[in-house]
Amino acid sequence: MPMLIGIDFDNTISCYDHAFSYAARDMGLVVGCGELTKEEVRTRVRSGPHGETGWQRLQGRVYGHYLEHASVFEGFADFVGSARARGHRLRIISHKTRFGHFDPDRIDLTAAARDWMGRHGFFDAAGLAFDPAEVSFHPSRDDKVAAIVATGCEAFIDDLPEVLLDPGFPSATRRFLFAAAGREDLPAFPTWAALTKAVLA
Numbered sequence: 001m002p003m004l005i006g007i008d009f010d011n012t013i014s015c016y017d018h019a020f021s022y023a024a025r026d027m028g029l030v031v032g033c034g035e036l037t038k039e040e041v042r043t044r045v046r047s048g049p050h051g052e053t054g055w056q057r058l059q060g061r062v063y064g065h066y067l068e069h070a071s072v073f074e075g076f077a078d079f080v081g082s083a084r085a086r087g088h089r090l091r092i093i094s095h096k097t098r099f100g101h102f103d104p105d106r107i108d109l110t111a112a113a114r115d116w117m118g119r120h121g122f123f124d125a126a127g128l129a130f131d132p133a134e135v136s137f138h139p140s141r142d143d144k145v146a147a148i149v150a151t152g153c154e155a156f157i158d159d160l161p162e163v164l165l166d167p168g169f170p171s172a173t174r175r176f177l178f179a180a181a182g183r184e185d186l187p188a189f190p191t192w193a194a195l196t197k198a199v200l201a
């Protein structure tokens with residue numbers, strides 16, 4: 001049966017590993033390291049002299065100024081094509097504040113994300129073929145969960161367990177965690193290929 005599938009954006013569709021690694025070096029927060037994952041950058045920055053403030057400042061810059069260095073996760077386009085071929089509808093529902101922490105440029109992060117999506121073919125009929133109205137950004141996690149409820153998603157994919165296990169998350173909506181490791185009450189799917197098999201089975 002065709003269903004409505006909701007998908008998170010940051011770290012679920014968009015991969016920031018290279019962006020965080022590049023930005024951390026460019027901002028002088030990490031020195032003399034090879035390519036790092038986002039988690040490795042976070043650990044190094046938080047444990048360094050800049051601490052949590054440095055990490056928040058880095059995040060604010062990555063999601064705006066350095067967004068061009070982000071990529072689409074491998075396998076996402078194949079998932080979209082397979083889902084559409086089966087008649088499923090897709091919505092992108094994400095938590096994103098308008099401005100980043102400690103960002104001196106005050107870049108509009110929601111506008112930057114939509115521009116990035118446009119450059120990656122999200123709104124092209126011959127590409128991923130999303131209608132811009134099928135993409136929404138919300139200023140808080142509560143607002144995001146409320147949007148999942150209001151939209152009527154029958155399945156939702158997110159990289160954060162706290163979203164999928166939020167008390168307000170609709171109980172009838174199937175939960176899919178996009179992560180390397182899950183937990184007892186929430187199994188994880190580490191790749192979009194694995195998600196394709198699980199969600200579209």
